[in-house]
Amino acid sequence: MADMAPIDSILSFSIPAKHCRGRVVRFGPMLDEILAAHDYPPVIRDILAEAVCLTAMLGALLKDEDSQLTLQAQTEAGVINLLACDYKDGALRGYVDFDRERLASQPVEPSLMALFGKGYLAITFDQPGSRGRNQGIVPLEGASLAEAVQNYFLQSEQIPTVLRVAVAEEDGKVVAGGLLVQHLPDGEDGRERLHVRLDHPEWEHVEIMASSVKTAELTEKSLPLEEVLWRLFSESDEVRLLSGKPCVKGCRCNEDHIRGVIARFPKDDKDDMVDEAGNIAVNCAFCSKTFTITGASLNN
Structure with missing residues (x-):
């Protein structure tokens, strides 16, 4: 168990036979530190926890340590005025500005449209050297932030992707977990996106298995992340664990x-x-x- 990925970490993996890569995360104490900076109601707390998980998984796709991933919502006539998260070399931070009066008029579980209005999610990849900055704009459509980002990869990047995030409360503390799996054409990480085949049969099996992950599997602190991957994929394929990276609350203000x-x-x-x-x-x-x-x- 000493080699298992601890809570507050990102575990990278690949499924070589299916030309897939992925990231799985689970956050607890680190997430509590981020959330404790403000008195967030449960609905806002949970949407920020989901955004932090997404930011971590997307940020962990970047190879260079000096790279940064920023997730920011641009909203219009919703409860949330601003949502911003960023990731840099394992350091995460996040913040939500929202209208308490508008939130009070919403049902217990407001829709994504009610929270953000006619909003968009800006995903910004800042990479050193010649790679520079790249930004994608995601319509905030669907049932969750995770679904909106998944649609971005499918439609804009043409990369078949499964994204799942779950948030739970245990003894007054928040635990959040997430799974990201992507198909890479012919196993090549840097191949041009136009060569991606969205209907590849080897991806269909991985997509079904990844989509079957349960909320409890992502948020149960006693269940190792490695065990989650084993349950999902090991029946028919080798799951290769690549690296584990600890995460911390990393506000860079001073x-x-x-x-x-x-x-x-x-x-x-x-x-x-x-x-x-x-x-x-x-x-x-x-x-x-x-x-x-x-x-x-x-x-x-």
Whole structure:
């Protein structure tokens, strides 16, 4: 059991015979740290937990340590005004801004449309070097965020994908888990997307098996992630475990970073930010910390 992937980690795997790769995650204490920064109602808490899982699985697809994956909702006339999560080398953070009055008028389990309105999900891949930045826009349609992102891979990237996320509460604590499986044509990771065959028979079997994963399998802390993969795929195929990566709450705010951001503003704008005491107070939405910068120090 010492070699098993612990909670708050991402486990990468492949199914060589079926030319598939995947990621499976389960989060507990790390997720509680992210959620504890704000007093989220259960519905908002759960949608953020789902978004954190999706961000982790998508971010873990990037190979370079300096790469970053950002998931951000652009909403229109919904309960949620802003949802933002990002992943960088195992560090995760997330935040939701929402309208409490609108939420109070919704049923206990509001639809995705009710939460986001006519919204879109922006998925941004920031990679070092010549790869640069790549962004995809996902209509927020379907029953869940996971379904919306799955449709993005199918329609925009033409990569057959199964995405499942489950969120549960245990003894007042939130546990969330997720599974991502993708088909790679002829086992080639970097092949042009136009060569992907969406109707490949070897993918159909994997898709059925991956789609059968249960909520309890993703969220049960006593069930190792390796066992989940074994249950789903091992009857007919070799499941190759590639790597496990621990995840932490990783808000990158600090006084030096805040000072650097403020320094980019014109002098007149910085002067307008200074309060009567001569300070600039900056609140980080992700971790709910307030940083106080003296206006005089910015002129040094």
